[in-house]
Amino acid sequence: MLHTRTTPSERRRSFREQLASGRLLRIPGAINPLSTRLIQDTGFEAAYLSGAVLAAELGLPDIGLTTSTEIAARAQQTTRVTDLPVLIDADTGFGEPMNAARTVQLMEDAGLAGLHLEDQVNPKRCGHLDGKSVVPREDMVRRLRAAVDARRDPDFLLMARTDARSVAGLDAAIDRAKAYVDAGADAIFPEALVDESEYEAFRRAVDVPLLANMTEFGKTRLLDVDTLENLGFNIVLYPVTLLRVAMGAVEGGLRALAAEGTQRALVPRMQTRSRLYELLGYEEYSAFDSAVFDFTLPPGT
Template identity: 55%
Template sequence: MLHARTSPAAKRAVLRERLATAEQPLRLPGAFNALTAKLIEELGFEGVYVSGAAISADLGLPDLGLTTPTEVADRAGQIARMTDLATLVDADTGDGEPMNVARIVQVLEEHGLAGCHIEDQVHPVRCGPGNGEETVDATTAVHRIRAAVDARRDGNFLVVARTLVRAASGLDGTVERARALVGAGADVVFPEGLRDLREFEAVVRAVDVPVLAEMSEFGGSALFTVRQLADAGVRMIVYPVTLLRLAMGIAERGLGVLATQGTQAALVPEMQTPARLDALLDAAAYTAFEELIATYRPDGTEE
């Protein structure tokens, strides 16, 4: 009932342990609100991911660095507090300079996040094919990660280093950048834009920290299975915008039916029922709590 029963510190510790000991990669679907985070937990996934692209889209904005650190922290915190799973959030460049990175890490800690990833893209970010993504030099990228590591108060807060140099520098450049980021203290490496499983294997061999894979639809690479990524040595998988795309696809089709038919009757079989929503929200626990309080008396007796 209400917020998660597990403290942020405990969630971080569990994520660390599972990342080190789990036999299969940890799966973190992207939640775009607290309700989808509760669904992710109920269906047995190991963690929750909050995508910067999903936050931007939910605010009606393209993923071009237009969201503020406060908006990201507030939305990610709303999601994190409603699930007992650890939540990892996309912090883009950390707002640019090392001091900004340090501050956003501490703000995310205070909002209950279990970790974030900081990337080596030029600030402000311009995400997506054809939007002019550019990466910073190695020194700037390393300074961002060092700032994030030094700023965290909880040593279990996960600092993930995301690198996008594959497009411009190839696999060798990715490996070189990944090693530098690990040297700066990154807990996990997130190589963006790898072409195939062989490239994931190469990065895994090159570093002594876990490697994260992003499985994003409509991108340049195949959507590999958990088993394939496990065999390549990947330890964590995020599915950034899958749920948002599913929800918006169904919403758009449904509105089309309503517009053309003048009724939503044909859509009802596809809808979540009120009973299912109540179960997901644990509505019965709220009713029981209210009844318990209503029967309480100052002398300690109950009606």
């Protein structure tokens, strides 16, 4: 049935093992629990919950308006349906170091494999917009140490994101990354790097796993997996790709429906009823209780 068959501890160990393998992990951002099933079915190694996507789902901009309990609830709905490790965007930890500590425990309880905390000030903004500000390095170190102290499962991954590249330059971002590793960060997310030379510089300077953020319409050129693997990065993130694809299709469908008065032309572009039912596991529910799935789908649906 539509539940994970693995425990959070197993998924966290799997995530750690994959990061240690030397292979590049490809992690698309989910837009809802069902899309996480598709991420799993299409062979990706993990799934991601983007703060921008979680905010957009609620009709909010990505400026720190969501709360830790809101994203923990969405995370639990997501981890319930997948055997993949799930990484989540925990923004700045939603407040002071004590808030970051609570956030870590909320995300552990939600079944996640890890989270990342960033060094922006509150209210934060999208990492590829201008006008960002970062907290003093010492403040972020306190944030991370609080997170490390609060962690109960040592396999739960604590990643530090630095937005300093766009604010103070590459050298400042690298210096911060080193300090964050010293404070206990298991991995580093350098936001808004601009070219391959900057990726190379980060790889030379930092000896923990590194994440490359391949978000569209941003400051970073979109690099393919072979390039990123050759640069020595461990994770490539596609945080908002699925939301943008899906919302583009939704908007196009609505315009076609409004213009044509029928959805007939849209049907070939739709996921079929049978594929949806396959993803939802109707037959597995039927095996559990035959009264649930006691009908036959018409051909071609």
